[in-house]
Amino acid sequence: MVKTRFAPSPTGYLHIGGLRTAIFNYLFAKANGGEFILRIEDTDRERSKDEYMQAILESLKWCGLEWNDICFQSKRNEIYERYMNKLIEEGKAYRCYCSKERLEQLKKEQLTRGENPHYDGHCRNLKEYPLDKSHVVRIKLPEEHIDFHDYVHGDLHFSYKEFDDFIIRRSDGSFMYNFTNVIDDIECGVTHVIRGDDHLTNTAKQVVLYRLLGKKLPEYAHVPMILGEDKARLSKRHGAKSVLEYRKMGILPVALVNYMLRLGFSYGDKEIFTWEEMIKHFSLDRLNKSSAVFNSDKLIWVNSEHMKMVTPKDILDYLKDFLDEKCLKFSDDYLIEAIKTRQTKAQTLVELADEIRFYCVEPIEYEEKGIKKYLKSGVREPLEYLYKKLEKSDFSNEDDLKKVFDDTMERFGLKMVKLAQPVRIALTGRTIGPGIYEMLVVLGKDESLKRFRKLLDVVYSG
Ligand code: GLU
Numbered sequence: 001m002v003k004t005r006f007a008p009s010p011t012g013y014l015h016i017g018g019l020r021t022a023i024f025n026y027l028f029a030k031a032n033g034g035e036f037i038l039r040i041e042d043t044d045r046e047r048s049k050d051e052y053m054q055a056i057l058e059s060l061k062w063c064g065l066e067w068n069d070i071c072f073q074s075k076r077n078e079i080y081e082r083y084m085n086k087l088i089e090e091g092k093a094y095r096c097y098c099s100k101e102r103l104e105q106l107k108k109e110q111l112t113r114g115e116n117p118h119y120d121g122h123c124r125n126l127k128e129y130p131l132d133k134s135h136v137v138r139i140k141l142p143e144e145h146i147d148f149h150d151y152v153h154g155d156l157h158f159s160y161k162e163f164d165d166f167i168i169r170r171s172d173g174s175f176m177y178n179f180t181n182v183i184d185d186i187e188c189g190v191t192h193v194i195r196g197d198d199h200l201t202n203t204a205k206q207v208v209l210y211r212l213l214g215k216k217l218p219e220y221a222h223v224p225m226i227l228g229e230d231k232a233r234l235s236k237r238h239g240a241k242s243v244l245e246y247r248k249m250g251i252l253p254v255a256l257v258n259y260m261l262r263l264g265f266s267y268g269d270k271e272i273f274t275w276e277e278m279i280k281h282f283s284l285d286r287l288n289k290s291s292a293v294f295n296s297d298k299l300i301w302v303n304s305e306h307m308k309m310v311t312p313k314d315i316l317d318y319l320k321d322f323l324d325e326k327c328l329k330f331s332d333d334y335l336i337e338a339i340k341t342r343q344t345k346a347q348t349l350v351e352l353a354d355e356i357r358f359y360c361v362e363p364i365e366y367e368e369k370g371i372k373k374y375l376k377s378g379v380r381e382p383l384e385y386l387y388k389k390l391e392k393s394d395f396s397n398e399d400d401l402k403k404v405f406d407d408t409m410e411r412f413g414l415k416m417v418k419l420a421q422p423v424r425i426a427l428t429g430r431t432i433g434p435g436i437y438e439m440l441v442v443l444g445k446d447e448s449l450k451r452f453r454k455l456l457d458v459v460y461s462g
Contacts (some may be wrong), residue, residue: 003148005193006067007181009041009265012051013242016294017196017226017234019063020260024194026065027261027282039190041181042074048334059211059243063253071188073180080175083183083213084137084168092212093168095135096123118164129226137169139208151221151284153197154241158204166205178202182209187214190218194284197222213451221284223264224291229238250322250349255303257371262302263292272305304347312339317350322353327360334359337442341434359443362451363429366458369430374421375459380410383422387452389409395445398437405436426455 004025008018029036038262040061042048060067065426089091096119098106107117124140135187168179181202185193193203198221210217228238228454241249258273266288267281307315311327316335320328327335328408339352346352375383406417420436427448440448 002032002192003037003189004029004034004194005037005183005185005188005190006065007041007195008056010049010056011044011047011048012052013244014056014059015242015247016240016256017259019059019243019256019292020226020264021195022060022065023063023260024264024282025192027164027278028192028194028284029068030279031282035063035068035308037190038070039184039188040070040072040074041177043177043180044074045074045174048074055242055244062247063243063257065257069169069188069451071184072186076180077175079187080180080183083133084175084179087139087168087212088137088418091140093137093139093333094124094126094165095129095131095132096138096143096167097126097135098122102353104161119166121165124165134171136167136171136227139212141165141208142211144211146201146207147219148207148217150200150203151219152224152287152289153200153222156200156204158201162206163208168209178205179209182206182213183219184458186210186215186387192221192284193218194221194223197224205240208281214385219284221287223287224289226263227291227293229293229295230412231293231296238294240294241376250351250353251299251303252306252318253299254310256299256304258306259299261304261314263294264288274309285354295403300347307348307352308344312336312343315339315343315349319349319353322349323354324357327357330360334442341438341442345434358430358433360429362447363427366425366429366455367431370405370421371459374418374425374431375455377413378457379418379422380409380460382419383456385411386423386455387449389446390440390449390452391446395448396440398441401437422455423452426452 006022008022008027009012013288026036028034032272040053042053084093088095098119102122103119106120108115119138123138141160141163143160146160147155149155150155166178167176169175184190192268203220203222207217208425226234228234228240230238232238234240243256247253254275254428258278261273261278261282262271265282265286267286269280273281313336316332316339319335319339323335335356338356342352342355386404386408389408390401393400393404395401408414409416421431424431424433424439425438427433427443443451
């Protein structure tokens with residue numbers, strides 16, 4: 001069975017690069033009827049914080065990337081000990097007592113000779129290996145080429161000369177990333193490792209560990225990094241935010257997942273994917289070989305497309321976080337009708353919340369420019385006429401209202417905009433908003449006429 005994992009270190013919030021890795025792992029597991037495991041790599045006790053871990057879990061949940069199982073490296077020390085002891089017993093790892101001073105001196109000499117600094121194997125063959133003397137544990141690096149296959153990068157070859165007897169356990173007893181990562185992948189039965197290609201050198205070391213432990217390699221897919229618009233690796237400098245900040249911006253989780261998926265994966269030129277489509281089409285063969293550039297405008301566009309696809313009821317569930325108390329007092333049914341009039345136009349939930357607020361809260365001021373442009377040019381009489389006609393309508397359907405407007409336009413020889421804009425300003429305070437008839441129907445007769453009268457009074461008798 002396919003098993004993937006996402007292995008964040010809780011040393012910071014979940015950023016979109018990490019999110020993309022999680023998405024690929026999640027989709028690959030789902031696409032293959034497999035399992036997606038979450039592993040919290042919290043061995044760095046100083047830098048790991050509970051606050052970050054909670055935020056990572058919340059981000060993943062919000063995005064809909066539910067995991068089948070979760071484990072914490074900080075609770076697995078005994079397992080790492082067991083594997084390490086086995087390697088030592090088999091002569092594949094050894095304790096190293098070299099002091100900092102010796103290692104620094106060694107480095108200096110190697111640099112003077114023009115060599116890359118590397119450990120010289122000094123403690124490889126000691127007569128005694130006391131346990132009570134401070135030491136690290138190192139791998140006895142085999143003098144063999146390191147080869148592995150990667151879905152994105154093809155066959156990769158590293159020379160053992162690029163590495164040295166690397167440390168797997170520090171002198172304080174904590175284990176190094178490369179070691180715990182491999183042990184956990186073995187123990188959990190991870191079949192596919194999908195992560196950023198900044199890990200390729202780590203992978204070479206990890207391949208050595210798999211060989212020494214006599215275990216089968218997982219399949220690898222190292223995905224190219226995400227770049228900012230200036231083609232440098234994406235960072236906060238480019239405005240890249242943590243996942244939860246995108247939630248605050250009013251992005252739908254499915255849209256963020258869709259956009260991040262496309263940053264590194266293509267299915268023809270398809271841009272918009274539902275969850276079902278993402279799972280159906282995802283495959284490692286379709287991962288892009290070159291880096292993609294993050295573009296916030298495109299993310300907003302993808303979001304606006306998803307805003308049109310989600311049911312108004314589901315939009316409401318998300319929108320509640322953005323609606324103020326006054327709006328939340330209204331019934332879900334009313335809010336859903338309001339949402340329907342603007343859902344296909346708003347680009348984000350923040351915009352939508354702002355644009356439907358008038359359904360719940362009467363405007364307290366009118367857009368100055370709109371008043372000048374649409375109410376100060378001899379439309380008083382037609383507007384008063386329109387008002388009277390509307391008083392006689394029952395507002396139950398858009399067609400009847402359209403007839404009232406058509407009649408007024410004809411009578412006064414006016415274009416629709418001359419009538420619609422003043423009414424729009426009356427209802428919303430603004431010149432941009434939902435279609436005039438649907439807005440009148442949702443807002444209802446009493447409220448609409450009250451607002452219309454108020455505007456006429458303010459402008460013409462005020
Ligand atoms: N904790 C590592 C990281 O956050 C995991 C890398 C991996 O997926 O193996 O980069």
